[in-house]
Amino acid sequence: MLSRSPSPSWTRLRRAVAARGFTPASWIPAASEGRAEEATIQPASRVEDGPLSGWAVGQAEAWPGPVAFLDGTQRYEVMAYSGASPLVVAEVAAAVMERRDRQLHVARVARRRLIIARPAVLAELGDAVESHIAVPLPEDVPVHPVHDFQMARREVDRARGRLELEVGLAYRTVSSDWLIVDGSLTESPQWAADPRMIGVSKSHATLPFADQELELYLRLPSGHRSPVFAPAGREVAPVYSWALRLWPWEGKDLLHGLIRVEAAPAPETLDQADRLSRWLLAERAPVSTPDPRWDRLLYGIRAVEQYLRASSTN
Amino acid sequence: MLSPTPVGRVVATELKPSTPHQFHFWTARESAVGIGAIVRVDAPGRTVLGIVTDGFAYSDLMTPMHDVIGADGDPALAGQAPTERAEIRLYLAAVLRQIPEEPLQPVPLGEVRLAGDADVVAALRMDAFTTGATPTGVPLGVYATAGLEAPIYLDADFLLGPEAAHLNITGVSGLATKTSAVEFLLSTIFQKFPRHKGSVAAVCFNVKGPDLCYLDQPAELGEEDLRLYDRLGLKPEPFQDVHYYAPYKPDGVNLNTLRTHEALAANTVPLVWGLREVLDYAEVLLNKDDVDAKADAFIGFLAERVVGRTYSDPTLERPTEVRSFADLEQFFRQIFNFMESRASGSEIWKNHHLATIRKVRNRLGNISVRAKGLVTDDGQASDLPWGKFADRSLHVVDVAALDPTAQDLVFARLVSKLREHLERRDLGVDHVVVFVDELNKYAPTDGPDTYVRRMLLDLSERGRYLGLVLFSAQQFRSQVLRRVVGNAGTALFGRMDMDELATPGYGILSPATKAKLAALPKGELMVRHPHFTQPLFVRFPRPPVLSGRLGVERFPPAPDLPFAPAVARQLRALDPSITTARVENLIEGRREDDVRRAIHTTRRTRPDHVLAFFTAQLGTRVEREVAPTRGVPALKRMDDPYEGR
Numbered sequence: 029m030l031s032r033s034p035s036p037s038w039t040r041l042r043r044a045v046a047a048r049g050f051t052p053a054s055w056i057p058a059a060s061e062g063r064a065e066e067a068t069i070q071p072a073s074r075v076e077d078g079p080l081s082g083w084a085v086g087q088a089e090a091w092p093g094p095v096a097f098l099d100g101t102q103r104y105e106v107m108a109y110s111g112a113s114p115l116v117v118a119e120v121a122a123a124v125m126e127r128r129d130r131q132l133h134v135a136r137v138a139r140r141r142l143i144i145a146r147p148a149v150l151a152e153l154g155d156a157v158e159s160h161i162a163v164p165l166p167e168d169v170p171v172h173p174v175h176d177f178q179m180a181r182r183e184v185d186r187a188r189g190r191l192e193l194e195v196g197l198a199y200r201t202v203s204s205d206w207l208i209v210d211g212s213l214t215e216s217p218q219w220a221a222d223p224r225m226i227g228v229s230k231s232h233a234t235l236p237f238a239d240q241e242l243e244l245y246l247r248l249p250s251g252h253r254s255p256v257f258a259p260a261g262r263e264v265a266p267v268y269s270w271a272l273r274l275w276p277w278e279g280k281d282l283l284h285g286l287i288r289v290e291a292a293p294a295p296e297t298l299d300q301a302d303r304l305s306r307w308l309l310a311e312r313a314p315v316s317t318p319d320p321r322w323d324r325l326l327y328g329i330r331a332v333e334q335y336l337r338a339s340s341t342n
Numbered sequence: 343m344l345s346p347t348p349v350g351r352v353v354a355t356e357l358k359p360s361t362p363h364q365f366h367f368w369t370a371r372e373s374a375v376g377i378g379a380i381v382r383v384d385a386p387g388r389t390v391l392g393i394v395t396d397g398f399a400y401s402d403l404m405t406p407m408h409d410v411i412g413a414d415g416d417p418a419l420a421g422q423a424p425t426e427r428a429e430i431r432l433y434l435a436a437v438l439r440q441i442p443e444e445p446l447q448p449v450p451l452g453e454v455r456l457a458g459d460a461d462v463v464a465a466l467r468m469d470a471f472t473t474g475a476t477p478t479g480v481p482l483g484v485y486a487t488a489g490l491e492a493p494i495y496l497d498a499d500f501l502l503g504p505e506a507a508h509l510n511i512t513g514v515s516g517l518a519t520k521t522s523a524v525e526f527l528l529s530t531i532f533q534k535f536p537r538h539k540g541s542v543a544a545v546c547f548n549v550k551g552p553d554l555c556y557l558d559q560p561a562e563l564g565e566e567d568l569r570l571y572d573r574l575g576l577k578p579e580p581f582q583d584v585h586y587y588a589p590y591k592p593d594g595v596n597l598n599t600l601r602t603h604e605a606l607a608a609n610t611v612p613l614v615w616g617l618r619e620v621l622d623y624a625e626v627l628l629n630k631d632d633v634d635a636k637a638d639a640f641i642g643f644l645a646e647r648v649v650g651r652t653y654s655d656p657t658l659e660r661p662t663e664v665r666s667f668a669d670l671e672q673f674f675r676q677i678f679n680f681m682e683s684r685a686s687g688s689e690i691w692k693n694h695h696l697a698t699i700r701k702v703r704n705r706l707g708n709i710s711v712r713a714k715g716l717v718t719d720d721g722q723a724s725d726l727p728w729g730k731f732a733d734r735s736l737h738v739v740d741v742a743a744l745d746p747t748a749q750d751l752v753f754a755r756l757v758s759k760l761r762e763h764l765e766r767r768d769l770g771v772d773h774v775v776v777f778v779d780e781l782n783k784y785a786p787t788d789g790p791d792t793y794v795r796r797m798l799l800d801l802s803e804r805g806r807y808l809g810l811v812l813f814s815a816q817q818f819r820s821q822v823l824r825r826v827v828g829n830a831g832t833a834l835f836g837r838m839d840m841d842e843l844a845t846p847g848y849g850i851l852s853p854a855t856k857a858k859l860a861a862l863p864k865g866e867l868m869v870r871h872p873h874f875t876q877p878l879f880v881r882f883p884r885p886p887v888l889s890g891r892l893g894v895e896r897f898p899p900a901p902d903l904p905f906a907p908a909v910a911r912q913l914r915a916l917d918p919s920i921t922t923a924r925v926e927n928l929i930e931g932r933r934e935d936d937v938r939r940a941i942h943t944t945r946r947t948r949p950d951h952v953l954a955f956f957t958a959q960l961g962t963r964v965e966r967e968v969a970p971t972r973g974v975p976a977l978k979r980m981d982d983p984y985e986g987r
Contacts, residue, residue, distance in 0.1 A: 313412035
């Protein structure tokens with residue numbers, strides 16, 4: 029079932045903003061479609077015994093039965109300035125695509141439009157905000173265009189996360205099939221506890237080991253997985269996690285083909301980590317080219333991204 | 343009525359924009375849309391009807407290498423990926439019609455639906471001639487796609503004139519599509535040609551095999567064919583008023599056709615011409631080197647002053663009446679005798695050079711030999727019923743077994759006669775369809791500029807004003823004189839050879855349309871008609887007449903008979919009670935030429951009392967008188983005067 033909201037493009041809003049005397053801008057920051065992450069090491073606790081250099085999980089196996097993929101997108105830009113204060117507009121979207129008989133179909137989708145600025149600026153806009161959700165920025169610091177923009181960006185990240193949760197939970201009400209989430213399950217305790225959800229992280233900004241252990245962790249051979257560990261700092265929504273190498277990294281990059289899998293922190297996860305890994309190995313095909321992240325990006329996740337971008341009106 | 347669900351959506355990009363004449367649309371992977379499908383685009387204030395001319399499919403794969411990587415280099419694994427790649431079905435459609443027609447604008451973005459019955463009528467502008475007080479639609483077949491079946495009509499005004507006329511059909515041999523299409527179309531014309539447009543008849547030349555030999559015999563049609571006839575409002579019946587004409591074999595009594603089974607004899611009559619008929623079209627017999635003013639003048643002299651009358655001249659031994667080739671030969675002989683008897687060396691006879699006279703004599707003499715059976719020596723012709731053509735009558739002239747020159751002669755004379763009568767409005771009908779197969783033989787692109795070729799060109803360019811319409815067929819359209827096929831207002835295309843499709847004449851067709859043409863099944867063809875802005879694929883049922891192959895099996899040709907039984911068979915065609923024994927008695931001892939003359943006259947006259955008339959034509963029997971053998975008297979014995987010397 030699809031849920032769509034009519035979403036006119038930003039052209040009309042841009043005109044309305046200009047008519048109110050704002051200073052037009054057209055700054056679309058680099059990587060405006062991705063979430064901001066800081067690189068850090070958060071030592072994890074080992075849950076499963078075994079060498080950190082990992083072990084082979086066996087031949088790839090096709091996922092039995094239907095499986096769904098959840099992902100979200102975001103896009104934002106500075107549309108105008110009121111004095112030095114930026115007016116940021118954003119669109120966040122999330123969708124679940126279900127795979128049945130090798131075909132992907134949209135099962136759930138939601139889209140939101142945000143307009144983010146200091147409260148005084150939002151007041152100036154009045155009814156020009158139209159179908160956008162107005163998100164006020166804190167006013168406890170003096171206006172600084174770059175700082176304000178960074179705050180707006182965090183708001184966009186949060187809005188996208190909320191929307192993904194909303195869509196994921198809505199899908200769970202109608203289906204108990206496996207659901208693969210792009211990113212971490214720790215966004216929600218419900219997700220983290222769901223025995224038929226897994227998170228697949230492409231980003232390794234947060235690493236679970238350091239020094240010698242990290243070196244072993246990052247040198248997993250192709251088709252191997254690491255022992256299961258419990259990432260640190262996930263007290264609200266604890267998960268089990270392990271690394272899996274989808275493609276050989278030798279001659280390319282340490283992170284090439286390396287994903288981190290998250291699943292519910294339950295004994296069953298330990299039992300089925302190998303099997304889940306084999307299923308994920310099968311997801312290497314079709315290759316998600318020409319996306320530069322193709323070595324870690326599952327085709328189903330990419331299809332959701334493609335769908336959300338193609339159906340965006342901006 | 344609009345189809346309930348859209349099957350596609352128009353897309354336009356900078357690289358592939360919509361224009362007033364074409365647009366792109368995508369569909370689901372499984373859809374009923376295919377090459378040749380008619381679709382409808384609805385946008386506020388505008389409806390666009392188009393026909394699919396090309397199709398594309400591609401996935402999100404950027405390079406084949408990525409597929410190789412994804413399958414670890416193993417093709418067997420490539421098909422086992424858990425997810426199938428996203429794939430698009432993109433179609434290119436040519437605009438058939440925009441409503442409103444003005445202002446003409448690019449096709450708008452909008453939902454695409456399969457056309458319904460009414461849409462097909464509008465798209466092909468058939469509403470202009472299938473409705474109103476005087477409709478002129480003639481059914482050709484059905485447009486069929488995705489379970490929809492819409493009848494397709496041709497406009498009689500553009501098929502048989504006067505707006506446009508002529509039809510040409512191209513297709514590879516052996517599939518019987520060309521012949522079947524023409525037979526079916528003639529049947530629809532005879533059934534549906536509007537009465538308010540006048541009367542119509544057809545003359546078909548059977549130039550090979552038994553193709554057109556059984557047009558009066560019913561076909562065994564299957565359920566699907568009968569359903570199509572019903573859908574088109576046609577009766578699946580053979581032609582009712584059919585006349586067959588065939589020359590004799592050289593023996594002068596057995597017909598030179600495959601249609602010699604006695605059950606078919608009633609409407610199969612001999613085609614026999616005399617000197618007059620040949621002389622009027624002598625130009626056909628002359629090759630390019632022969633055609634000069636001198637030969638022309640002498641032939642004119644023969645036609646005006648000699649043939650059909652008694653010619654007297656002091657240079658000739660006696661007055662000569664020239665009615666047959668034999669008489670003409672006598673006439674020439676007298677001229678040569680005179681020239682040889684002259685003391686001086688002059689070679690001119692009444693301003694005609696002896697060489698010219700000899701040339702004309704050779705050519706005319708040649709035809710009487712090469713077309714023996716068509717050309718009779720008795721001076722009497724058995725011909726088509728000039729002036730008495732009946733409405734919806736079909737006349738088939740079987741020239742399949744004739745010498746090519748004789749075929750040309752038959753063709754030239756019959757078409758010329760049709761033209762003359764239509765000009766004078768005394769043929770008996772207002773329109774005549776002439777069907778000629780193997781057009782590339784009669785009007786080739788390359789080759790000599792023959793009388794027949796010039797006549798076909800004239801027919802294609804001016805025939806429509808007279809009601810003389812050319813339906814022609816050939817395997818390779820590119821090998822036919824362009825002006826002849828170009829003048830055909832309606833063109834049909836059956837399965838085509840790829841080599842032929844690669845010729846420049848098919849440049850306007852999309853690769854997909856060409857591919858479809860190259861694999862077109864029997865019973866389907868592509869049609870171009872003045873009202874249709876794009877070619878259209880149409881299905882038609884099998885014709886309602888017996889095919890040549892089945893006809894030969896069901897009515898095997900009778901073997902050639904000896905003289906007397908052959909004469910009896912001919913008389914039985916007029917009166918089935920006549921026995922061979924009776925005829926044998928009648929003609930015993932008669933000269934064969936006399937019998938031939940009598941049988942020709944009888945067939946021509948078709949008297950009530952056949953045998954009595956035939957007997958009368960034979961004349962009084964001249965009993966053979968056997969002179970007593972008197973022997974050679976012996977030489978008188980006398981002494982040898984040299985004896986003892």
